[in-house]
Amino acid sequence: MTSPVPAGADRRIFIDKxxxxxxxxxxxxxxxxxxxxxxxxxxRVLVELVNLRxxxxxxxxxxxxxxxxxxxxxxDTPQRLGVLAAWRETELxxxxxxxxxxxxxxxxxxxxxxxxxxxxxxxxxVLTDDQIAAVIWVTVTINAFNRVSIMSRHPVHPxx
Amino acid sequence: MTSPVPAGADRRIFIDKxxxxxxxxxxxxxxxxxxxxxxxxxxRVLVELVNLRxxxxxxxxxxxxxxxxxxxxxxDTPQRLGVLAAWRETELxxxxxxxxxxxxxxxxxxxxxxxxxxxxxxxxxVLTDDQIAAVIWVTVTINAFNRVSIMSRHPVHPxx
Amino acid sequence: MTSPVPAGADRRIFIDKxxxxxxxxxxxxxxxxxxxxxxxxxxRVLVELVNLRxxxxxxxxxxxxxxxxxxxxxxDTPQRLGVLAAWRETELxxxxxxxxxxxxxxxxxxxxxxxxxxxxxxxxxVLTDDQIAAVIWVTVTINAFNRVSIMSRHPVHPxx
Amino acid sequence: MTSPVPAGADRRIFIDKxxxxxxxxxxxxxxxxxxxxxxxxxxRVLVELVNLRxxxxxxxxxxxxxxxxxxxxxxDTPQRLGVLAAWRETELxxxxxxxxxxxxxxxxxxxxxxxxxxxxxxxxxVLTDDQIAAVIWVTVTINAFNRVSIMSRHPVHPxx
Amino acid sequence: MTSPVPAGADRRIFIDKxxxxxxxxxxxxxxxxxxxxxxxxxxRVLVELVNLRxxxxxxxxxxxxxxxxxxxxxxDTPQRLGVLAAWRETELxxxxxxxxxxxxxxxxxxxxxxxxxxxxxxxxxVLTDDQIAAVIWVTVTINAFNRVSIMSRHPVHPxx
Amino acid sequence: MTSPVPAGADRRIFIDKxxxxxxxxxxxxxxxxxxxxxxxxxxRVLVELVNLRxxxxxxxxxxxxxxxxxxxxxxDTPQRLGVLAAWRETELxxxxxxxxxxxxxxxxxxxxxxxxxxxxxxxxxVLTDDQIAAVIWVTVTINAFNRVSIMSRHPVHPxx
Numbered sequence: 010m011t012s013p014v015p016a017g018a019d020r021r022i023f024i025d026k027x028x029x030x031x032x033x034x035x036x037x038x039x040x041x042x043x044x045x046x047x048x049x050x051x052x053r054v055l056v057e058l059v060n061l062r063x064x065x066x067x068x069x070x071x072x073x074x075x076x077x078x079x080x081x082x083x084x085d086t087p088q089r090l091g092v093l094a095a096w097r098e099t100e101l102x103x104x105x106x107x108x109x110x111x112x113x114x115x116x117x118x119x120x121x122x123x124x125x126x127x128x129x130x131x132x133x134x135v136l137t138d139d140q141i142a143a144v145i146w147v148t149v150t151i152n153a154f155n156r157v158s159i160m161s162r163h164p165v166h167p168x169x
Numbered sequence: 170m171t172s173p174v175p176a177g178a179d180r181r182i183f184i185d186k187x188x189x190x191x192x193x194x195x196x197x198x199x200x201x202x203x204x205x206x207x208x209x210x211x212x213r214v215l216v217e218l219v220n221l222r223x224x225x226x227x228x229x230x231x232x233x234x235x236x237x238x239x240x241x242x243x244x245d246t247p248q249r250l251g252v253l254a255a256w257r258e259t260e261l262x263x264x265x266x267x268x269x270x271x272x273x274x275x276x277x278x279x280x281x282x283x284x285x286x287x288x289x290x291x292x293x294x295v296l297t298d299d300q301i302a303a304v305i306w307v308t309v310t311i312n313a314f315n316r317v318s319i320m321s322r323h324p325v326h327p328x329x
Numbered sequence: 330m331t332s333p334v335p336a337g338a339d340r341r342i343f344i345d346k347x348x349x350x351x352x353x354x355x356x357x358x359x360x361x362x363x364x365x366x367x368x369x370x371x372x373r374v375l376v377e378l379v380n381l382r383x384x385x386x387x388x389x390x391x392x393x394x395x396x397x398x399x400x401x402x403x404x405d406t407p408q409r410l411g412v413l414a415a416w417r418e419t420e421l422x423x424x425x426x427x428x429x430x431x432x433x434x435x436x437x438x439x440x441x442x443x444x445x446x447x448x449x450x451x452x453x454x455v456l457t458d459d460q461i462a463a464v465i466w467v468t469v470t471i472n473a474f475n476r477v478s479i480m481s482r483h484p485v486h487p488x489x
Numbered sequence: 490m491t492s493p494v495p496a497g498a499d500r501r502i503f504i505d506k507x508x509x510x511x512x513x514x515x516x517x518x519x520x521x522x523x524x525x526x527x528x529x530x531x532x533r534v535l536v537e538l539v540n541l542r543x544x545x546x547x548x549x550x551x552x553x554x555x556x557x558x559x560x561x562x563x564x565d566t567p568q569r570l571g572v573l574a575a576w577r578e579t580e581l582x583x584x585x586x587x588x589x590x591x592x593x594x595x596x597x598x599x600x601x602x603x604x605x606x607x608x609x610x611x612x613x614x615v616l617t618d619d620q621i622a623a624v625i626w627v628t629v630t631i632n633a634f635n636r637v638s639i640m641s642r643h644p645v646h647p648x649x
Numbered sequence: 650m651t652s653p654v655p656a657g658a659d660r661r662i663f664i665d666k667x668x669x670x671x672x673x674x675x676x677x678x679x680x681x682x683x684x685x686x687x688x689x690x691x692x693r694v695l696v697e698l699v700n701l702r703x704x705x706x707x708x709x710x711x712x713x714x715x716x717x718x719x720x721x722x723x724x725d726t727p728q729r730l731g732v733l734a735a736w737r738e739t740e741l742x743x744x745x746x747x748x749x750x751x752x753x754x755x756x757x758x759x760x761x762x763x764x765x766x767x768x769x770x771x772x773x774x775v776l777t778d779d780q781i782a783a784v785i786w787v788t789v790t791i792n793a794f795n796r797v798s799i800m801s802r803h804p805v806h807p808x809x
Numbered sequence: 810m811t812s813p814v815p816a817g818a819d820r821r822i823f824i825d826k827x828x829x830x831x832x833x834x835x836x837x838x839x840x841x842x843x844x845x846x847x848x849x850x851x852x853r854v855l856v857e858l859v860n861l862r863x864x865x866x867x868x869x870x871x872x873x874x875x876x877x878x879x880x881x882x883x884x885d886t887p888q889r890l891g892v893l894a895a896w897r898e899t900e901l902x903x904x905x906x907x908x909x910x911x912x913x914x915x916x917x918x919x920x921x922x923x924x925x926x927x928x929x930x931x932x933x934x935v936l937t938d939d940q941i942a943a944v945i946w947v948t949v950t951i952n953a954f955n956r957v958s959i960m961s962r963h964p965v966h967p968x969x
Contacts, residue, residue, distance in 0.1 A: 021609065022618050022621055022622050024621075024622040024625050024626060027618060027619065027622035028522075028525045028619075028622050028623065028626055030524065030525065031522045031525050033521070034517050034520075034521040034522075035518050035629075037514050037517065037518070038511065038514035038515050038517070038518050040514075041508075041511045041513070041514040042508075042511045042514075044510065045508045045510060045511050061251070064255070065225075065255070066599075066600065067599035067600055068254070068599060068602065069255055069258070069599070070252050070255035070256070070257075070258040070259040070261075071258075073251055073252045073254065074251065074252050074259075077247065077248055077252065078248070080251075081247060086328070087237065087241060087250065088234065088237055088238070088327075088328050090250070090251055091234065091236075091237025091238075091240075091250055092230050092233045092234050092237065092325060094224075094225040094228070094233065094254060095224070095225070095228045095229055095230035095233055097228070097230075097442060098228065098230040098231075098322065098325070099234075099325040100324060100325060100326065100327075101230075101325055101327060116639075116640050117636075119546075119632075119635055119636055120546065120547055120548040122548065122737060122738065125639070125640065129640075138507060139507065139508075141502055141504075142502050142507035143508065145504050145636070145637075145640045146504060146508055146511045148636070149515075149636045150633075152599075152632060152633065152636065153632065153633050155599055156596050156625070156628070156629045156632065157629060159258070159596075159599055159605070160596050160609075160625045162258065164260060165252060165258070165259040165260060165261055166260065167248075167260075167261055168248050182458050182461055182462050184461075184462040184465050184466060187458060187459065187462035188361075188362075188365045188462050188463065188466055190361045190364065190365065191358065191361045191362045191365050193361070194354070194357050194358035194361040194362075195358050197357065197358070198354035198355050198357070198358050200354075201350045201351045201354040202348075202351045202354075204350065205348045205350065205351050226439075226440065227439035228439060228440040228442065229439070257602060258602065276476050276480055277476075279386075279389070279472075279476055279479055280386065280387055280388040282479075282897060282898065285479070289480075298342050299347065299348075301342055301344075302342050302347035303348065305344050305476070305477075305480045306348055306351045308476070309355075309473050309476045309477060312439075312473065312476065313469050313470075313472065316436050316437075316439055316468070316469045316472065317465075317469060319436075319439055319442075319445070320445065320449075320465045381891070384894075384895070385865075385894040385895070388895040388897070388898065389895055390892050390895035390897075390899040391898075393891055393892045393895055394891065394892050394899075397887065397888055397891025398888070398891075400891075401887060406968070407881060408874065408877055408878070408967075408968050410887065410890070410891055411861070411874065411876075411877025411878075411880075411890055412870050412873045412874050412877065414864075414865040414868070414873060414894060415864070415865070415868045415869055415870035415873055416870070417868075418762065418869070418870040418871075418959070418965070419964075419965040420964060420965060420967075421870075421965055421967060482898065484899075484900060485898070485899040486900065487888075487900075487901055488886070488888050541731070544734075545705075545734040545735070548734065548735040548737070548738065549735055549738070550732050550735035550736070550737075550739040551738075553731055553732045553735055554728065554731065554732050557727065557728055557731025557732065558728070558731075560731075566808070567721060567727040567730065568714065568717055568808050570727065570730070570731055571701070571713055571714065571716075571717025571718075571720075572710050572713045572714050572717065574708070574713065575704070575705070575708040575709055575710035575713055576710070577708070577922060578708065578709070578710040578711075578802065578922065579710040579804075579805040580804060580805060581710075581805055581807055639738070642738065644739075644740060645732060645738070645739040645740060645741055646740065647728075647740075648726070648728050661929065662938050662942050664941075664942040664945050664946060667938060667939065667942035668842075668845045668942050668943065668946055670841045670844065670845060671838065671842045671845045671946045673841070674834070674837050674838035674841040674842075675838050675949075677837065677838070678831065678837070680834075681830045681833070681834040682828075682831045682834075684830065685828045685831050706919075706920065707919035707920055708920040708922065709919070756956050756959075756960055757956075759866075759867035759868060759952075759955055759956055759959055760866065760867055765959070765960065769821065769960075778822050779827065779828075781822055781824075782827035782828050783828065785824050785956070785957075785960045786824060786831045788956070789835075789953050789957060792919075792952060792956065793949050793950075793952065793953050795919055796916050796917075796919055796948070796949045797949060799916075799922075799925070800925065800929075800945045
């Protein structure tokens with residue numbers, strides 16, 4: 010691989026290429042979770058907002074590029090995506106989206122059980138059991154992909 | 170004002186309306202800083218990236234909406250803005266933008282002098298003295314507006 | 330400038346000298362805010378406590394020197410200033426001072442909206458609308474000066 | 490389920506039971522990763538140390554119980570497990586274990602790219618490419634199970 | 650002293666050897682506190698759980714080794730010790746142990762007065778005044794020994 | 810005790826009164842440490858700066874009052890004490906004071922071994938072995954008193 014890397018970057022192993030069996034199984038998990046989310050009636054836009062917000066928190070550039078594209082394709086707007094980092098302070102997101110984003114942040118911050126109690130109780134008031142489970146599964150999966158891409162330093166190329 | 174507010178929000182004083190003289194003076198400062206940035210040869214897109222990144226760190230929804238619009242108008246793309254939260258890990262931003270973003274984050278994290286030393290040294294290698302001063306001034310100013318809007322809880326309405 | 334600097338310090342641009350128009354406008358803002366605070370009936374000592382506490386949190390040595398002098402001149406005591414860093418745990422500060430200090434800390438910690446909700450509600454019970462706006466404006470302004478001095482590394486010379 | 494829960498615990502959805510397809514796929518991933526680790530020549534004890542340390546950082550009681558049992562069965566001692574939380578400061582762990590633990594902590598702290606650079610460079614000196622990939626995969630997987638169990642609040646019963 | 654030290658460790662002064670009078674007085678304090686705990690009716694296992702949890706938080710390997718041994722000798726099990734880092738999320742610890750662990754964590758996090766208020770109120774419901782005082786004294790003392798051993802980098806040798 | 814307490818404060822046990830034997834032993838330790846510091850040739854002002862800075866970090870109002878008084882009595886000035894919270898960024902403190910303050914902060918932040926390595930190496934260049942040991946002992950002791958007073962909520966009365 011000879012593509013340019015950002016300043017200070019040393020070469021990394023692409024762990025998806027290095028261990029294709031593990032990566033393949035994670036992709037299968039992701040597809041199962043996509044099915045779980047669809048069956049629970051979660052909107053595609055909501056799922057992509059969760060993917061984006063978790064990727065912001067974890068700092069995964071590659072996943073932000075992939076899921077910005079997916080969110081726009083699913084019909085979300087550059088304006089809403091631009092405000093997502095401060096979603097709590099706006100009227101732009103629906104109650105279901107707000108409940109899902111809070112639950113996703115709390116799941117990502119694994120050690121913060123107080124935040125989890127608050128987010129969980131709020132989610133109960135807005136989402137079904139299937140939807141709560143699905144949002145947590147989406148969050149678990151994007152957390153996994155974030156770590157794969159961050160540790161592999163998957164490159165982000167400009168769109169053409 | 171009777172518009173709906175997010176869950177848990179109580180009414181806040183709009184400190185810009187409550188103290189118009191102070192607000193007017195801050196707007197004047199902002200205009201002076203805009204002049205400083207232009208004279209130093211800072212690109213409008215770079216300035217908006219700084220405004221956006223600081224507003225992400227401080228969690229100012231109102232400022233994110235305003236400056237997302239400004240950045241798009243200045244020619245930046247939804248894709249680059251989507252990746253901004255993890256700018257360090259990508260090839261999407263120019264050396265000048267990277268230096269400015271690092272300096273802006275370090276200036277915002279006022280108490281972290283180690284981060285400031287690193288960002289400052291990196292900026293020295295890429296930006297002129299006037300540009301370094303201008304980036305810090307832009308950061309100081311957006312930090313001020315972030316606090317005005319956050320504490321006033323300025324509402325964010327959907328675009329039409 | 331040839332004065333000695335602390336260990337590890339490299340030379341910095343004084344951004345107030347580099348961009349005098351921006352600095353002049355910020356000083357004007359500061360004077361407007363001083364007027365706002367006086368008109369709201371905020372005591373000079375309370376204003377200096379806010380300036381000092383924010384400067385402690387942000388770690389601005391230059392501002393701590395300037396405002397320690399101002400607080401002593403306004404009639405505060407070395408003992409109260411000595412305890413200021415733990416003001417929450419004492420009986421030394423008045424209810425108005427306590428409300429202002431909590432609001433100032435919450436405004437400074439821009440991203441912590443939970444702390445803002447608590448501090449805001451507490452301030453409502455003790456301060457007028459004009460005073461709340463004034464305390465936030467004082468905090469916004471000292472945050473700006475802190476960042477100017479920290480990034481310029483304004484030197485602190487012993488008093489004679 | 491009628492078993493007692495800790496103070497403050499409300500009932501949670503077991504997301505593994507709620508979405509068995511997703512859980513099944515994650516278990517398959519875990520088995521693929523186990524194979525990857527074995528082929529890379531990673532010792533079972535090393536793998537369990539990674540599972541335990543990540544579960545300590547994330548605060549997953551259920552996973553700590555499961556992997557304490559597994560680590561003891563694999564031949565590790567109560568004494569080493571007792572010191573694991575401060576592994577960096579001891580001579581009790583081998584260079585390979587130390588490299589793996591540092592890499593696991595850095596992978597878990599997704600947003601800390603400076604820690605990742607340091608841990609990655611240290612791992613390069615001690616582990617093969619296959620082993621580095623395997624340690625990251627083990628860490629990605631235990632992070633996923635941690636979040637499943639934490640958000641489901643899987644109960645931990647005393648051993649008999 | 651020629652014993653091997655962990656990677657990156659430079660030689661440190663053993664401050665207990667360097668200042669034997671101070672160390673002797675601290676050991677006397679520790680013995681007084683042991684008496685206070687016994688008179689208050691605190692179980693030896695509970696005291697060792699406090700010693701271990703504080704040593705985990707502070708990252709003292711030497712103290713973890715010493716008190717893992719003491720806890721096992723006092724009758725606690727490798728399984729409970731393995732779960733201790735996530736004690737809040739389990740049913741494995743008694744109400745008195747849970748109250749003591751919360752109080753110990755809050756005492757160790759000296760600056761977090763909100764956590765102290767919560768832990769103190771919870772302890773009131775379960776422990777006597779003498780027991781609360783004793784748990785705090787145990788925590789103060791192990792915090793002191795943690796700092797002595799961490800700064801001296803007391804070595805941890807494998808058990809034989 | 811009927812004196813007013815700050816908002817939100819409930820009554821606390823004074824653990825020094827509740828367990829006088831433990832407190833007496835801690836006072837003896839403190840006196841031994843005072844001797845160690847004097848024998849090592851540490852200036853009284855330097856010792857009080859360490860006591861004050863640690864008490865700022867831990868947020869102990871009672872200790873800040875006691876040691877502000879002691880520092881002024883030892884000859885330090887309100888101006889230097891006013892800047893202490895940002896000591897790193899000034900020329901007001903001597904090399905020995907700077908080395909001691911860095912070592913004290915690193916000892917107080919028990920879990921931050923990277924900060925300890927840096928502070929320790931810096932202290933080596935300026936302080937003798939006896940002085941390093943003494944500074945650590947002073948820090949260990951004030952950390953203990955901070956926790957005693959914070960958890961007892963020792964009241965701070967205005968000076969007359």
